[in-house]
Amino acid sequence: MANEIIQIKDLKVHYPIRSGFWNRITDYVRAVDGISISINEGETYGLIGESGSGKSTTGKAIVGVEPVTSGQIIYKGVDVTKSRNRKRLNYNKDVQMIFQDSMSSLNPRKRIEDIIAEPIRNFENLTTDQERDRVQELLDIVGMPSDAIYKYPHEFSGGQRQRIGVARAVATHPKLIVADEPTSALDLSVQAQVLNFMKHIQQQYDIAYLFISHDLGVVKHMSENLAIMHRGRLVELGSREAIYKHPIHIYTKRLLSAIPVVDVEHRAEHKKHRQQVEKEFQENQSKWYDQDGRVFPLQKVAPNHWVALPKERAQKEEEKVEESD
Ligand SMILES: Nc1ncnc2c1ncn2[C@@H]1O[C@H](COP(=O)(O)OP(=O)(O)O)[C@@H](O)[C@H]1O
Ligand SMILES: [Mg+2]
Numbered sequence: 099m100a101n102e103i104i105q106i107k108d109l110k111v112h113y114p115i116r117s118g119f120w121n122r123i124t125d126y127v128r129a130v131d132g133i134s135i136s137i138n139e140g141e142t143y144g145l146i147g148e149s150g151s152g153k154s155t156t157g158k159a160i161v162g163v164e165p166v167t168s169g170q171i172i173y174k175g176v177d178v179t180k181s182r183n184r185k186r187l188n189y190n191k192d193v194q195m196i197f198q199d200s201m202s203s204l205n206p207r208k209r210i211e212d213i214i215a216e217p218i219r220n221f222e223n224l225t226t227d228q229e230r231d232r233v234q235e236l237l238d239i240v241g242m243p244s245d246a247i248y249k250y251p252h253e254f255s256g257g258q259r260q261r262i263g264v265a266r267a268v269a270t271h272p273k274l275i276v277a278d279e280p281t282s283a284l285d286l287s288v289q290a291q292v293l294n295f296m297k298h299i300q301q302q303y304d305i306a307y308l309f310i311s312h313d314l315g316v317v318k319h320m321s322e323n324l325a326i327m328h329r330g331r332l333v334e335l336g337s338r339e340a341i342y343k344h345p346i347h348i349y350t351k352r353l354l355s356a357i358p359v360v361d362v363e364h365r366a367e368h369k370k371h372r373q374q375v376e377k378e379f380q381e382n383q384s385k386w387y388d389q390d391g392r393v394f395p396l397q398k399v400a401p402n403h404w405v406a407l408p409k410e411r412a413q414k415e416e417e418k419v420e421e422s423d
Contacts (some may be wrong), residue, residue, distance in 0.1 A: 100138035103306050104193075108132050109169035111155050129155040131330035131392075132169070137274065137323075140300065142307045146314055146353065152330040153310045157276040159253050160308065161195045168366055191221045194267040198279035200259035202252040204266075207270035210237075211247035214266045229340070236265040240295060241300075257288035261295070268299060278310045293320065318342065323402070326350045330394035333386075336403035344422060346405045346415055348386050351375050368370035 111130040114123040128162045130152045137143045147153050158164035160171060178184045185316045189215055194217070197203035204213055218224060224232065234244050240358075251259055260280055264405040269273050277296070281289040297320065300307060311317050317324065318338075325335040326349065333347040345351050355372040379386075386406075388394060396404040397412030400419045407415065 100141065102136050103135075103173070104138045105136040105170075105172040106156075106160065107134050107170040107172065109134070109156065109159060110167045111152075111164060111172070112167045128330045130159065133211075133325070133327065133330075133332050135325050135332070135335065137308060138305050139273070140304045140306055140316070141322045142297075142300065142309050142320045143325060144314075144317035144324035145308055145310045146312065146317065146324060146352075147327035148312055151327045153312075153327055154278055156327070157195065157278050157308060157310055161193050161276055162190065163195075163220050188221070191217075192273045192307045194270065194272040194275050196260075196263050196267045196275060196277045196280045198282055200256065200283075201251065204259060204262060206251050208250070209247065210249055210251070210262055211298045213251070213262065214247075214269055217266060217269045232269070233265075236269055237262075238270070239299060240265045255288075256284050257292060260284065260292050264292075264296060264299065268303065268305070271303065272305060274306045274308065276308045276310070279312065280309075281316065282311065282313070289316070313357070314341075314353045318357075326353065329391070329393055330406075331406065332335045332396060333393050334404065335396060336400070340400060340403035342402070344400075344419060346399065346403075346407075346419075348375070348379050348382065353378050 101330055108134055109130055110128070112126040112128050113125060115125045116122060116125045133156060135143065145153055145156065155164055159166050162184060168179050171179050172190055174187055176183050176187060178187060178189050184190060211230070211233050214236055215229050218229060220234060233247055237244060237246055242258065242261055242265070251262070254262065280296070281292050284292060296307070299305065303370070309317055309320060321338055323337055324341045326333050326341070326347065329351050334341065334345065334350045341350065342354070345354055352375050355375045357369040366421070394406040397407050397409060398404050399412055399416045403419065405415060
């Protein structure tokens, strides 16, 4: 049985909307509206959804840069939504983040040496020589030349900057890295390179990733478990097998049908399938969302497979899954 590294319980992040002359709070943006997932040590957990579904907010709340409205983040059995506990457990050292846009997440006025050394300085007391050795080692791990330490972010390509972002995230020997669309700004060929060395680093250091993406194709070969996010909630959650082979929620099917088909022979068939899914999505909203357009609570349909459905339909889906096995 794999060990859990982190457990997210009913996490909510709501942003107040203020309006009117008195600037009162009139409503909330429910960016994250009750999500629960648990991630195992050393695994890649995919968090997938379209733009605006609340993925980044979830990631930021987990690393502690966005305040949590309610819910719990349990790390090593302790609730780390309380900052006192985060400190005690070294949470800010153990949990790091990689951002999509390396140009704005790396300080343009700092040299690479200082960018990578920054998290080390926050948590460890190394001599200048020890620190430089560590930075060189990290650059080496991510496949960057050693003279990179004297340079600035703008002197590198997007793919190289993502490598630097990874080196910085790995610098404190974290247990979990939240990777927020780390490859979506890169060309396809560079994407593959970055994914490969992220995988390599994961194995070498036994790091778990919460891998955020809008594209189910990107995480297909990486994630052992996935959660599909929509409108601040989870519509489907389960093993790779469950999500890719037996998707149930129409929104999951829609994301899957958006993965381009390389094979020319199957293109026409795929296009037809895509149109069918889109039609079902447009026409049967009430089947998949409540009258306020909100995602239903998750129901278990198989040992590692949950779907957001009205309770009475979950039973039927459970039987279907059993039959298909
Ligand atoms: N600081 C903020 N204040 C108000 N609304 C926000 C803030 N950050 C994000 N949102 C809103 O929350 C929703 C989810 O955003 P985000 O987590 O960035 O989604 P994703 O990463 O899936 O694209 C969006 O509607 C976004 O506009
Ligand atoms: Mg985002």
